Amino acid sequence: MAADIVRLKSAREGAVASGGQSRLLLKDEAYTKIRELLLDESSEASYSERALAARLDLGLGPVRSAIERLRADGLIVVSPNSGFRMPEITSREILDFYELRMVIECHVAKSLAGCVSAGDALQVEKILTEQEASAASGDTTRYHHLDLEFHSALAELHGNTEMEHALRRLRDKMYRLARRMHHAHPERLVVNAAQHRAIFDAVRGGNAEEAYQRMKTHLDWGRRFTLDPDRRLGVDW
Template sequence: MKQRVLLKDIAYRKIKEKIMRGDFLDSNSTSENQLVEELQMSRTPIREALQRLQHEGLIKIISNQGIVIQELSIKETNDLFDMRIAIETYSLKKNVGFISQHDFKQLDDIIARQKQACAERDVFSFIQLDGEFHQYLLELGGNSLFIQMMSNIRDRLYFDANRLHKRYPDSIARLIEEHVKITEALKKGDYELAVQELEQHLQNGKITYIS
């Protein structure tokens, strides 16, 4: 039983990573047979992983047709970004006074790795680091419900993020600069500006997605 759970989790992580890397962008779909062949795994853990991904809204399993990667509607995108803005700005307002020099070093390190990913045109790594930056700010507050909710929201958004950033690579450099502005405002102790920069950053992201 333990081995079955482990295989299910491995299949989940591998399929999810393939979605986030944009492996299915051309057809926007895959199949159980294709995943069995690509992952070299049996059908049972793959089926269980697919059920979990469908529950999370990342895919839709269609009988006798295959697995469709779920694209977000304009309304869904707008709603998810509004949720991000509400949660992330609230959390930052509540916890700005508790950010330490260690935290600034961690944020600077994430930004440095983002710049490297941008230079290497590594979209997948950049997207992962973008999530890491926002997750770090959120974890300062320690609200486990916020953290879990934001993880689910980003998973829904990042499939489209991969598509957008491959189409508009210049947007990556702009997003990094916005992360720098947020961090610098925090270092200066200008917490009001930091929250404003964060909100504007997320609003810009929403406009890019919807447009």
């Protein structure tokens, strides 16, 4: 009898644990789906909980949990009676974003020069090769993911976890800005890919100053292009 009670209790605890795990997975699924939708649509349009739940075939509870998490991440702003949306990225935020990247990524490129193993170089080379193919075919969505992979790979090779975390926090904004920057001008992906290639060639070749300058030029190009994508200020890209 006592053994039966223990087994019953264990079964109930297992069911509770299983249910809790299931709810957690549903929340994670909702977060991932909504985040990907927002980033891929790259829009400041407003969304409602119920409309998103129906569109993505998700429960209202997980959607609400995901929205709160996205709000805490700073990816969305919630407005009473009007749903939620991604906030506009201001010019000041763009300048701050690129200033932080300049500090971190130029240092990373310079520090890595001559210090990349053959195996690590091969992994970065795979990213660059696929980037060039995506740029040539005009596959902007895949290219933007590879863009993040390239910059993240250099940071990981450098090995400073605080720098990696700082760049990881910028990933969503990097993706949004990259999509905005190239959506109307996909032909400029080829230029972007060539800049990545030149940066890594300098890193692999052990030329620290060239690696630093090429990363600086690349980020400065991105900053100016983001602020003036249609060359209204007459800047020659």
